[in-house]
Amino acid sequence: MPIHDRLKYARLQAGLSGSQVKARTNIGESSLSEFENGKREPSLSQLQKLALAYRRSVSFFLTEEQIAPDPAVLWRKRPKQDADEIQVQFLRLCRQYHNLEVWCEDTAPILLPSTTDDPTHYGYNQAEELAKRVRQELQLGDRPGLSLMATLEEVCGVKIFHLDFEPSGTAASTVSETFGAAVLLNSRNARWRRNHDLAHELFHLLTWSIFHPTSEAALIAFGQEEKLATCFASNLLLPSDPFRTAINSRMRDGKMTIELLYDVAREFDVSVDSVLWRMHILYGRGPANADQTKLDIEKAKILAPLLEDREDHQPRPWPARYHALAVKALRRGELAIGRFAEYLNITRQEAMRFVEQEIPDDEEIQVAPA
Numbered sequence: 001m002p003i004h005d006r007l008k009y010a011r012l013q014a015g016l017s018g019s020q021v022k023a024r025t026n027i028g029e030s031s032l033s034e035f036e037n038g039k040r041e042p043s044l045s046q047l048q049k050l051a052l053a054y055r056r057s058v059s060f061f062l063t064e065e066q067i068a069p070d071p072a073v074l075w076r077k078r079p080k081q082d083a084d085e086i087q088v089q090f091l092r093l094c095r096q097y098h099n100l101e102v103w104c105e106d107t108a109p110i111l112l113p114s115t116t117d118d119p120t121h122y123g124y125n126q127a128e129e130l131a132k133r134v135r136q137e138l139q140l141g142d143r144p145g146l147s148l149m150a151t152l153e154e155v156c157g158v159k160i161f162h163l164d165f166e167p168s169g170t171a172a173s174t175v176s177e178t179f180g181a182a183v184l185l186n187s188r189n190a191r192w193r194r195n196h197d198l199a200h201e202l203f204h205l206l207t208w209s210i211f212h213p214t215s216e217a218a219l220i221a222f223g224q225e226e227k228l229a230t231c232f233a234s235n236l237l238l239p240s241d242p243f244r245t246a247i248n249s250r251m252r253d254g255k256m257t258i259e260l261l262y263d264v265a266r267e268f269d270v271s272v273d274s275v276l277w278r279m280h281i282l283y284g285r286g287p288a289n290a291d292q293t294k295l296d297i298e299k300a301k302i303l304a305p306l307l308e309d310r311e312d313h314q315p316r317p318w319p320a321r322y323h324a325l326a327v328k329a330l331r332r333g334e335l336a337i338g339r340f341a342e343y344l345n346i347t348r349q350e351a352m353r354f355v356e357q358e359i360p361d362d363e364e365i366q367v368a369p370a
Helices: 003-014 018-025 029-036 044-054 058-062 083-103 124-137 148-154 191-206 223-237 240-248 258-268 272-282 287-302 320-331 337-344 348-356
Strands: 073-075 159-163 172-176 180-186 218-220
Touching: 003 029, 003 044, 003 058, 003 083, 018 029, 018 044, 029 044, 044 058, 073 083, 083 159, 083 172, 083 180, 083 320, 124 191, 124 223, 148 159, 148 191, 148 320, 172 191, 180 191, 191 223, 223 272, 240 258, 240 272, 258 272, 258 287, 272 287, 320 337, 320 348, 337 348
Parallel strands: 073 218, 159 180
Antiparallel strands: 073 172, 172 180
C-alpha cells in the first residue's frame, strides 16, 4: 500500500480530523489533503510529526506491504473523548513491547490457563470455578490482589499498560497472534481499584475464544459477559474461605465497624466497594438488600479521607519489563537513541544517560560455590 493511503488510514484509525492534525503538527489541511491524495509526499520532518500524531512508527509509512488489520480491542465502555486515539496508542505500545522482545531475543510465552466452553451455557458457576483454578495454577495464595499484576506481567507474559482516559470506570483488553495478550488500565484509578479492573479484564483474556472467536477492531462488552467478568474478579481477589475468615474474626453480633471494613480492604488490596459487594453475596443478603449495600458503600466512602491510608503512586504507561527490555535493546545497538527516547517518551538528552555509563559484558556473579 503506497504512503498516501497509509497516511489516510492512520489518520482515520486515530479518529483525527484535518483541523486536529493541523493543531498537533502545524501541517496545513491543504498539504495534508495533497499527501493523502498522492499529489506529493511529506518531507521526513513532516512524516515524523504525522507519525507522532497518529501514534505510529515512521517505518509504518515507508513500506508498501498490505496493512494488517488491527486486532480487536474489547472495551468495558468506550472512552468519552479521543477513543480511537487511545486505542491506537494502546496497540502501538503492544507492538513496541513485542519489538523489544524480538530485538532482545526474550519473547515471553503466554502462560494462562486454557478455557473452552459453549458461551450459551457459560454461567456464574463456571466463572467461579475458573477463578479458583486461576488462583491455584498461578499460585496467587489467599490474597491474590497483592501479587496479581506482577504474576501476570513477569510470569504469564501479559502486557499491562496504563493510560489516562475517561470514564475512570472502564478498561480494555486485546489478544493478538503477533504480540499476545494485553490489558489497558486507567492510571487515574487507585491501585486497589486497578486490581479489580485487571482481574475483570483477565476474565476476558481467558474466555476470548469463547465469547469473541471472530471479532471486529473495536468491541464493547455487554450484559451477561460483563456480569460474569465481575463474578470472576470478585471470586479471584476475595476467595470465599480466606475472606470469610477475615470478616468473621472482625464481626461482633453480626456487625462490623466501617473502620474494620477498611482493614479488610487493605488486607486484600481491593476497594471497600468490592469488600461490601462480596459480603453481600457470601452472607446471603440477596437482591432485596441491594439498595442497603449501596447505601453502606456511600456511607463508607464518606469516611475514606480519614480511613483510606494506603500508599499509592501514579503508574508509568508501561511495565518494568518493557523499560528493562528497552534499555537492553539500546545497549545492544538494536535501538537508536532517538527511537529509544520515543519508546520511553523522554528527551534525547534524558536518553543519553543510559549509554553514558557502560556495563561490562563480562561482569558476572558466582551463583554456586566454585
